[in-house]
Amino acid sequence: MRNGILLLYLFLQTTYLSAQNHTNLWWKRNNLRVIQMNLPAYEAATINADSIVTDLVACSANTLLINAGGIMAFYPTKLDSHYRNPYLKDNQVLADVVRKCHEKGIKVIVRFDFSRVHESIFKAHPDWCYISPKGERIINTDMYVVSINAPYVQEKAFSIIEEVISTFPIDGIFLNMPGYQVNNPYEGKYHGIDQNIYDKKRFAEFSGGKALPVEENKADPLFQQYLEFKKATVEEWSEKLHKLVKSKNEQIAICTYSDKFVDIIRHESQSMTTLPYWPYTASDNVGNAVNSFPEHIISNASIQQISFQSRYNAVEPEETRIRLYENIANGSGLDMSMMGDMRGYEDERSFPVFQKVYGFHKKNESYFGKYRSVAKIAVVAPGAWPNGEPMQEYRGIQLMLREAHIPFDIVEDGQIAHLAGKVKGYKLIILPEITYLKPEAVRVLQEASAQGTHLIATNRTLFDNPDALNQLFGAKIEKKDNDGTGNYLVPDDRSVFKRFKGQNMLFWKFNLGLYDLSGADRKLLPVLAKGRPGPPEIIGGHDRTGYYALGIKNHPKSKAALFPVNLGRIYYMHGYQEHKNLLLDVIGHLLPEAAQTVQTNAPARVETVLKEFTKNTPENAGKTASDGQILHLINLTGFSGNTYFEPLPVHDLQFRITLAKKPRKVFTLTDHKPLHFTWKDGAINVSLARLAEFESIVMEW
Known part of the structure; x- marks a missing residue:
């Protein structure tokens, strides 16, 4: 009997500690304020850890996403299959960035891209790389697209990741462009289904001896089987990665664009090249992800570049502002991706936007990130x-x-x-x-x-x-x-x-x-x-x-x-x-x-997002009971259909909001000023004298 009680105690204790560890995973707080510095190779010669950290602190960022390896190593790799950045002069720069970020409480996620290898590796191992049905390679200058089933991705990539984890005390890894490649997105050209020998062999094993399809035809049963093959092989690779990373340190987050064996699902708000423009891209992306994958943390990146061909020109500041506020309103943290670091940047117009919105999020983060839909x-x-x-x-x-x-x-x-x-x-x-x-x-x-x-x-x-x-x-x-x-x-x-x-x-x-x-x-x-x-x-x-x-x-x-x-x-x-x-x-x-949930005289171009919230504080990590509701107002009046101007102030807004119970207090989040309200028949009536670019009306129980 005593042994049984002891075993039960140990089981409950293990279960409790497991739940506590899960709760204490750093990204589970869902208060990310990410800045991604997508470094061109040549910036390895000039990047400086002190200036990077200074700029992150000035923007109230709490997470840096920065290059580590894959296409090229931004550190002194010892692996023959890992091409080293030729511009890298300071062998300690990545180590310094990680150390100095940690000194300021900033997490560091490092970026890997295993979609391409340098031509020196291609010449030594051409069988590692993509080949089209016409015998073409996908090449960007001196970088060759690889095949996911070939040894580079199946073996060497894990060695690279393990080397980085063993060398640097990182907080997460981000995988760019994972999976099968059929396009050259940087040139807008489609090449077709990969016919690499390793893909042929593995598909034959998967399909019982069938040959790879050469055309993407959804009506073709062979192509449908190929889609199943792609899904299965990508998930198998992702599971292997997950086991490797978590065996080293469960506090290292895995971040990419898919959901299987991933901790943080990343999405992207990108500029559009065709009309009509879509000003709700962040609400769309985050709303889709948080409801489709409710167990995951979502981080939707505002991609600053206009296009792959125009990387040094950023989108309009007002578009960036809308994206970031929509992230907040729908349950994502903040995320921004730029080319290079912030010093000597080619288009700094959105920098004040980052500082303002990220600072607002930092100041009020207890009201963000723990939402339930109404x-x-x-x-x-x-x-x-x-x-x-x-x-x-x-x-x-x-x-x-x-x-x-x-x-x-x-x-x-x-x-x-x-x-x-x-x-x-x-x-x-x-x-x-x-x-x-x-x-x-x-x-x-x-x-x-x-x-x-x-x-x-x-x-x-x-x-x-x-x-x-x-x-x-x-x-x-x-x-x-x-x-x-x-x-x-x-x-x-x-x-x-x-x-x-x-x-x-x-x-x-x-x-x-x-x-x-x-x-x-x-x-x-x-x-x-x-x-x-x-x-x-x-x-x-x-x-x-x-x-x-x-x-x-x-x-x-x-x-x-x-x-x-x-x-x-x-x-x-x-x-x-x-x-x-x-x-x-x-x-x-x-x-x-x-x-009847939200009744208002607000113009159609004022986006309203109503959520039930629980205070997002460390002591509330396991709390599920509601602390109230919050109505986010995003002013899109500056969007004209094909460009973004500053929004026009909107005055004398009236709201009738259905609530579960009478709130104890109602106030605006931008200045924490109380709002007068009336309560009747399960709803409150409240007015807002003026809406500038953004506001949140908090209704606390």
């Missing part, structure tokens, strides 16, 4: 890095909700099955052209619908799963791709469409799917024919076609609405209010309470 709506994202038409559809739906001040979460499509409980807790889920979902994800949506969650889907959502499309929405596809230019929609049912006073025909453009909606309980938005284009004398002929642009199917506890049209894309690209109003009216019909 959203009743989830928008499903087409992956972590959406692109093309699905991205436009997805962003358009987001834009409608953000401008209407309706809180929502973002959940990545591939994570639905892993977050079944969370997904089923939403009252409305929106699927903007989510064209493919795994069977288990479809089952989660079906179960959510059966339990009372409403659904709204747009355009080609679930086109490849006709059974689910019919079961959920009562729809069958007759023609999913159909140019809607010239057609009109009629908002005929004014019990649903309440925002169309003085308008009874809505123009259309982009895709207008022709669907059989006979399985739906209501068919709305009759589609009118294109009619007769030409001079005014002959136009007309817009007769009803028999098709509809909206079907609503009633389920026992919920409704499911399908817009088989590019509803989000048309608003993202053109911005006509009538198309936004279609979605808002249907949301109002399915979930009237959606617009």
